[in-house]
Amino acid sequence: MEILKVEFLKLRKKTRIWLGPILVFWLIMIAYPLTVELLQDKLQIGFFSVLWIAILISMMLATEDIFTEDYNDGSLEQTIIQESSFSTNIGLKVFIYWFLTGIPVSILSFIFSFGTTQNFGLSLSIFPLALISSYIFLNLFVLGNSLSLNKGSVLGAIVTMPIALPVLIVLGKSITALQFDINFEGFILLLLGSLSIIIVLVPIVVSYIIRAHLE
Amino acid sequence: MFNFAFNSFYEAIYMNGHGIYVWSVLIIVLFSLLVFFTVYQYKIKKIKEKLDEFN
Amino acid sequence: MTDNSLITAKTISYKINENKLFHNLSFELGEGCALLIKGKNGSGKSTLLRIILGITVPTKGNIYKAASIQICYLGHKNALKSYLTMRDNIDLMQLKNHKELNYYLDLLSLKKHLDVTVSSLSFGQQKKLALLRVFLNTSKLLILDEPFVGLDDATHEQLTNFLSNELIMGKGLIFTSHIPCEIKADSLVLIN
Amino acid sequence: MIKKFIHQFASPKTFLLQVDKFYGLIFFTSLCIYIFSIIWGLLFTPEDFVQGNSFRIMYLHVPASFLSQSLYIAMAVSSATYLIWRVKLAAYFVIAIAPIGAMTTFIALVSGSIWGIPTWGTWWQWDARITSTLILFIMYLGLISLHNSFSNYEKADKLLSWLVIVGAVNIPIIKKSVDWWTTLHQSASITLTNKPSIDPVMLYPLIGTIIGFFGLIICLILISSKNQIFIREKNKSWVKDYV
Numbered sequence A: 001m002e003i004l005k006v007e008f009l010k011l012r013k014k015t016r017i018w019l020g021p022i023l024v025f026w027l028i029m030i031a032y033p034l035t036v037e038l039l040q041d042k043l044q045i046g047f048f049s050v051l052w053i054a055i056l057i058s059m060m061l062a063t064e065d066i067f068t069e070d071y072n073d074g075s076l077e078q079t080i081i082q083e084s085s086f087s088t089n090i091g092l093k094v095f096i097y098w099f100l101t102g103i104p105v106s107i108l109s110f111i112f113s114f115g116t117t118q119n120f121g122l123s124l125s126i127f128p129l130a131l132i133s134s135y136i137f138l139n140l141f142v143l144g145n146s147l148s149l150n151k152g153s154v155l156g157a158i159v160t161m162p163i164a165l166p167v168l169i170v171l172g173k174s175i176t177a178l179q180f181d182i183n184f185e186g187f188i189l190l191l192l193g194s195l196s197i198i199i200v201l202v203p204i205v206v207s208y209i210i211r212a213h214l215e
Numbered sequence B: 001m002f003n004f005a006f007n008s009f010y011e012a013i014y015m016n017g018h019g020i021y022v023w024s025v026l027i028i029v030l031f032s033l034l035v036f037f038t039v040y041q042y043k044i045k046k047i048k049e050k051l052d053e054f055n
Numbered sequence C: 001m002t003d004n005s006l007i008t009a010k011t012i013s014y015k016i017n018e019n020k021l022f023h024n025l026s027f028e029l030g031e032g033c034a035l036l037i038k039g040k041n042g043s044g045k046s047t048l049l050r051i052i053l054g055i056t057v058p059t060k061g062n063i064y065k066a067a068s069i070q071i072c073y074l075g076h077k078n079a080l081k082s083y084l085t086m087r088d089n090i091d092l093m094q095l096k097n098h099k100e101l102n103y104y105l106d107l108l109s110l111k112k113h114l115d116v117t118v119s120s121l122s123f124g125q126q127k128k129l130a131l132l133r134v135f136l137n138t139s140k141l142l143i144l145d146e147p148f149v150g151l152d153d154a155t156h157e158q159l160t161n162f163l164s165n166e167l168i169m170g171k172g173l174i175f176t177s178h179i180p181c182e183i184k185a186d187s188l189v190l191i192n
Numbered sequence D: 001m002i003k004k005f006i007h008q009f010a011s012p013k014t015f016l017l018q019v020d021k022f023y024g025l026i027f028f029t030s031l032c033i034y035i036f037s038i039i040w041g042l043l044f045t046p047e048d049f050v051q052g053n054s055f056r057i058m059y060l061h062v063p064a065s066f067l068s069q070s071l072y073i074a075m076a077v078s079s080a081t082y083l084i085w086r087v088k089l090a091a092y093f094v095i096a097i098a099p100i101g102a103m104t105t106f107i108a109l110v111s112g113s114i115w116g117i118p119t120w121g122t123w124w125q126w127d128a129r130i131t132s133t134l135i136l137f138i139m140y141l142g143l144i145s146l147h148n149s150f151s152n153y154e155k156a157d158k159l160l161s162w163l164v165i166v167g168a169v170n171i172p173i174i175k176k177s178v179d180w181w182t183t184l185h186q187s188a189s190i191t192l193t194n195k196p197s198i199d200p201v202m203l204y205p206l207i208g209t210i211i212g213f214f215g216l217i218i219c220l221i222l223i224s225s226k227n228q229i230f231i232r233e234k235n236k237s238w239v240k241d242y243v
Helices: A001-014 A016-037 A039-063 A068-073 A075-081 A085-118 A120-147 A154-181 A184-215 B007-016 B019-054 C044-052 C088-093 C099-108 C123-135 C155-169 D002-009 D012-043 D051-087 D088-120 D128-148 D153-185 D200-232 D237-243
Strands: C005-016 C021-028 C035-039 C060-065 C069-073 C141-145 C172-176 C185-190
Touching: A001 A016, A001 A085, A001 C088, A016 A039, A016 A085, A039 A085, A039 A120, A039 A154, A068 A075, A068 A184, A075 A085, A075 A184, A075 C069, A085 A120, A085 A184, A120 A154, A120 A184, A154 A184, A154 D128, A154 D153, A184 D153, B007 B019, B007 D051, B019 C005, B019 D012, B019 D051, B019 D088, B019 D200, B019 D237, C005 C044, C005 C172, C021 C172, C021 C185, C021 D051, C035 C044, C044 C069, C044 C141, C044 C172, C069 C123, C088 C123, C099 C123, C123 C155, C155 C172, C155 D051, D012 D051, D012 D088, D012 D200, D012 D237, D051 D088, D051 D128, D051 D153, D051 D200, D088 D128, D088 D153, D088 D200, D128 D153
Parallel strands: C035 C172, C035 C185, C069 C141, C141 C172
Antiparallel strands: C005 C021, C005 C060
16 A cells, blocks of 8 residues: 555645646546537537547646656656565555545536536436546556557557547447447446456556566 | 459559559559568668668 | 575576577575676666566566565666655655664765755765665665766775675675775676 | 467468468469459349449458458467567467558448448438548558557567557447447437348358458468568578568
8 A cells, every 4th residue: 555655745736747637637528619610419419429539638647757757757667676576566556546536527428418418317417427438548558658668659559549449339339329228237247247258357467568578 | 263353454444434543553452561661671771781780 | 406595597688679688697696695787888787687577577587586586776867856856765765774864864974955946956865865775775676777977985895884884794786887986896797 | 389389380481481371272272262253243143223333332342341450459369479488479469450441441431421322311420430441541540650650670569469458448439439429319210230131142242252352361471471571581591580
C-alpha cells in the first residue's frame, strides 16, 4: 500500500495529470452541442457516440505521463530493485489514475447525459457503463504507453486504439439495449468480465514491457 | 476449360465496362509486388556494397 | 561459491546491437569486500552494474545472489522528483532507518533546505539528497555508479568514511568511480 | 534441449545459406504459377452470372486478403518463439514480415473497394470484413512505427513481440465484435463469405493464384529477412566472409 501514498504525494503536485483529462472531456462535451443546431432531438442522435469517444480520448490523455517521468528520473529502476511485486504496483497505480480521472469523468457523463436526454433512469445506467469502460480504456492505454514509454503518447495511442475498438462496439450496443430495454445487465456483465481479465493481464504484460525498456 | 472468354482483344480489355476495375486492380497488385521486390533487392545491394568497402 | 559470498558472477557476456561489451566475465564478492569497476567511457561499467542488479539480462552466463539479499542502488539518475520539496522526496524514498535521518541531514547541511523544491537546489545538493539512500540504507549490498561525482571535499570524505565503515560491518560494495578514493577495494578493469 | 536444437537450426548463417540455395527455385516457380493462373483467371474463365466480368478481381483480391491475416499469425508465432526461446532469427522475421503484411492488407483493401464499385455500387461499406481488414492494416502500420522509433534493436524486438502477441489475442475479439456490430446495422449486405458454391472452372485458377501469390510473398519475406540479417549482423565476421 506504500505505492498509494507515494502516488498521491506525487499527483498532489501534478494536478495537470488528472485535471487535464477531465477538462478535456468537459470541453469535448461542450464542443459537441456547438457543432449541432440547437434542437434537442437532433442533439440526442449522436450524443452517446461523442460521449464514448470523449471518454476514450480523456483516458488516453490521462495515461500520457504515467511511466515517463519515473523512467526518466530513475525511479522505475529503484522500484524494480525492491523485492515487492512490480506488477501489483502497476495495477495499483492504474487504479489511482482511474480513481482520479475515471470516476470524475463518469460522474460528468451522468450529468451530461441527464442534461441532454432529460431521462434520469437512462443517465443513471450510463454511470456504471462509463465507470467500467473508462477503467478498461485506461488499462489499454497504459499498455500502449508502456510500449512507447519515452517516445511520446501518440505512438502508444495509435498502437492500442485498435484494441479498444471492440469496447466501443459493446458500448454502442448497450445504448441500444438501454433504449429498447433489452438485456442491459448482460452488457454490464460482459464489460465487467472483460475488465476483470484486463485488470489481471495488463499489469503483468506491462511489467515485462517496462523491464525490456530498462534493459 | 481453356476457352478464351471474349470474342476479341478489345472486348477482353473492355470487359463490358468492368475492364477498368479489373485492370486497375491488376496494375496495383503487380506494381506493389514489383516495388517491394526492387526495394529489398536494392537495400541488400547497398548493404553489400558498404560491407565490401570495409573489407 | 563460498558460504559468505553475496554475489557470484559466472562467465557473463553482454553485447548490444552486436557490439561486444565484455566476454566471459567471472567474479565473486564476499561480505566486507569491495569491488571497484574501472574502464574507459563506454566500456560497459554501468551496464555491468545493471546486470548485477538484475535489471539487464546478460547475453550469456548467470548472476547468483545470496538468498533474499537487499540491494541499495544509486545510479546516474537520482530518482528525485524535481517538482517536490526535499521533505516530500525523502518521504518518497521510503527509508526504513529514521533514527539517523536528522544526524545525516545535519552532516550534509541539508536541513535548512527541507522545504525547498528540488529543482531549485544545486547539482551537488541534489546529489547529496540522493546519497541519503546510501547513508540510511538497511541493505546488505551497496551498488553505486559514480557516487563521488559532484561532491565537495567534505562530503567526499564523509562518504569514504561511511563506506569503509560499512565494509567493516560486513556489507558488500560494488562501485565505479573515475575519481580516486581511499576505499580498499579490489579492482576489475574492463577492456574492450 | 529444444532450445539448443532451435538455436543451432535457426542460426542466421544457416538460414542465409539455405535461402540462397532455394530462393531462385521458389521465386521462378511461384512467379510462373502466378502469371499463368492470373492469365487463366482473367481471360479464360467464363463470365459470372451475377457479377459479370468484375468477379475476375477475385483472382487478385482473395489471395491478398487470405494472406493478410495469415501473415499476422506468422508474426505472432515468431514473436512467441523469440520471447520464449530468445531465437534472434524469429525476431528478424517479425519485423521482416510487418511491411509485407501491411502491403497485402493494403492490396486486399484497395482491390476490395474497387471490386465494390461495380458489385455493390459503392466503394466503401461498413461491412464486418472490410472494417476488420482496415483495423488490421492500421495495426500493421502501428507495429512498423513502434519498431522504427527505437534505435536499440533488441529493445525494439522485444517490445514489438509483446505488441504482436497482444494484437494476436485481440484479432479474433475484434473480428467477432465487428461481426456482431454489423448484424444490427445491416442484415442484407452482400458478404463474400457465404457465396454460392464456386464452379470448379473458376476455382482452379483461384487455387493457382493463391499458391503463386503465397510463393511470391514467401520470397519477399525471405529477402526482407535477409535484409534484416545484414542490418543486424553486419559486424559479424561470417557476414563479411559471406559477402
